[in-house]
Amino acid sequence: MHPHDQRDDREHLLELADRMIDGVATSDEVAELESILLNDPEAQRTYLRYTLVHGQIAMTIPAMPAVRPSMAASASDADSTEPTRLGNSRFATWSTAAGLAVAASVLVIIGLRWHGNALEPQAQVEIPQTKLQTQAMAYSYDHRKQLLGTVGTLGRNRNATGPLTLSVVQGATKFRTSSGASLRVQGPAMFGINSAASGVLYKGSVHAKLHHPDASFSVTTANLRFLDMGTEFEVDVIDDQHIAVRVLDGEVEVQSRIRSPLFYWNFDTPGSTAVEDPYTRSVPLTYGANASRTAGIVGNGAVRFDNSPRAFVKIDEGLGETVGTGAMAFSSGIAIEAMFVSNWSGKFKDYDEIFRKEDGDYRFLLSFQNDDNIGEYAEPQVANGPCLSFGLHLEKLGYRELDMPLDGVDGRPSVVELTDGNPHHVVATYDSFSGRKCLYVDGRLRFVHTYPIGILAISGGSAPAIIGNNQWNESEAFHGTLDEIALYDFALTSEEVALHYRQVLDRKSYFSQDVRASSNQRWESICSVRAGSRQVFNIVTGLPIESVTPPNDY
Structure with a gap:
């Protein structure tokens, strides 16, 4: 035939x-x-x-x-x-x-x-049980x-x-x-x-x-995107340093990731919005009655939370209709960054939320907790007691929290250290390309857990995002000041975290003047590859390495 x-x-x-x-x-x-x-x-x-x-x-x-x-x-x-x-x-x-x-x-x-x-069938068939x-x-x-x-x-x-x-x-x-x-x-x-x-x-x-x-x-990939313009192409990971694109028909645009925040709130602009902030999407902010503007840790403004139910800042734009949709639907990577001055008690069942988006089991959060691992979410398992928690839902694994004990052991900070009345810098990251889920405090990596490479995060949906509280019961209010909240759709590197911390030590923004404003544009064009060509790139730097034109029958 x-x-x-x-x-x-x-x-x-x-x-x-x-x-x-x-x-x-x-x-x-x-x-x-x-x-x-x-x-x-x-x-x-x-x-x-x-x-x-x-x-x-x-x-x-x-x-x-x-x-x-x-x-x-x-x-x-x-x-x-x-x-x-x-x-x-x-x-x-x-x-x-x-x-x-x-x-x-x-x-x-x-x-x-x-x-x-x-x-007779050539292989035994195992039919999985249907789950409705x-x-x-x-x-x-x-x-x-x-x-x-x-x-x-x-x-x-x-x-x-x-x-x-x-x-x-x-x-x-x-x-x-x-x-x-x-x-x-x-x-x-x-x-x-x-x-x-x-x-x-x-x-x-x-x-x-x-x-x-x-x-x-x-x-x-981690730092590159190959965008086909309605034709045919192939992308091949050669090794951990090199990747190639081969265009069979039409044209492919090769793009480099713009390493700027997806959202950034510095609270320098008075009022309920941050429209005038050049780094921030035009996203309305709703302030609870007990969330008040105060002098900035960096810049002109910050937000003071008094540990009461009405202490919150709500973001209810850029949301999706279902889980996995909307501007905060992260998959291959995420980073949450903040400056804070904390008065957290560290007591049992006291929660102080820095950032939380509560889409049920698909929530993501960064908060101070002390709850004896309720829900058994902690991975890895740690001793009960006060911790800094980074929660995220991971494909196939479910909701997991990286709970860093605040015990002052093995380079980890203590509750006393983080509630000393001084400003502190915190970054939580997850990178599916390395599998690493990390917590940084004051510019240094303090706690990490590594998953297998390729596990995507699942987030997004219709729930509002909340700065400084929990949307559902408003009983997890932050006690202290929050400033310079940034949200990324990729994981910051250790070098970027250290650079941002050096910036805030000088009371400057995380970002140098040449960092472009956050917007829907997350990638910038490097070059175009046309039909009949193969181009190799360095995965880390995003730079082209060689250009090869294959024979006609390739």
Whole structure:
């Protein structure tokens, strides 16, 4: 059979599978599907793999981009799949489960018709239990195997949500996003999907082809972004220092990360907004009755919190509709930075929030705590007592807090040190490219925990962000002064933290004058790579290293 005919047959099989899963297949289509599967073991394996992956993807959260999985690995087949929009509601989840049950029944019917005589499967199939709730999904696919390796949830939290990271052991796996990009991840590889139009490449390579002139797809690393302008390209991580982009058609713009804050509030401008602050988005601030302006730790102004319920500053702009959406939906990295003068008591059940966005289990926070690890969120486990806590929800792991004991041991600060009436500088960071979750105080790294590389954070949603309190009960008010609050969509480096601390020691802003204002523009163009070319870049510096024009048949 001609390869083109094989692709057409396979595509027709997947179309019939889609109609079965959606519950709209006619009796003639069911009969046709049974006929295809009855005498074709390869079709049976493709059908089963497709329905299993489709079901697991469909039961991820609305923040997960709509994708259609495919088991094919050939580059020539990269554009053969069609998009399938996944439901964003509980009804859609139940409908998908019901459709999968019907789809699976086709193979049961086929099995009965075999009577145990004609065919024997080449590998035992382990069908995961269907869970009728939203789930995170991550899977490993080894092309040498006839079936998927693992599909399902990991960790203690069974209600985790996307984004997701694909770990491809060997061979390739394909899918298509709702933005119109057909992607092929070539193993061994690790690729995170953080939106319908973007992904994060940790290792291996990813091939992207767009099907509409006005579509775009970007592949991001720690400091570089490769933005395709509606064509076809491939990005390959060569080693921990080098990355290459090869453009097959059209043009790719290579961009460098603008290392400025996404949000920055210095409280120097009077009133309820910080519109005049050149570093700050035009985001309204709502002051609680007991949050008052005071002399700045740096600059002209700061905010004084009196440890009472009405002591807060609320940010209720730039939010999303669901978890994983909005301006504060961080995935590959995050940093929270602040200056403070603290009068915290350190007593049991006393909480002083520096920054908190409370989207349920997808909250993120930086606060002083003493609660004997209520909820068992601490990772790593530490002794009970007063601590500085950095909480964040991590893909597959659930909500976790880095709780640094304030005991004065092993370079950690003590409660007495941080409540001495003097200004202090704090930075909390998470970097999925290194796996490091860090707490810095006064310019020095004081506490760190390292996770596996490639675990994305999950945040964002409809809940307001709160400076100096907890949105829900307003019982965790800060006692003291907060200033220079900055929020980043990447992890600051140790060198950047140290530089910022040296700046504030001189009562200056964190940022030198040449740091551009925070805005929706998070990347700046380095160069363009055109069709037929391959360009290598230094991952750390973002600088191009060599330019190669491959032969015509490349």
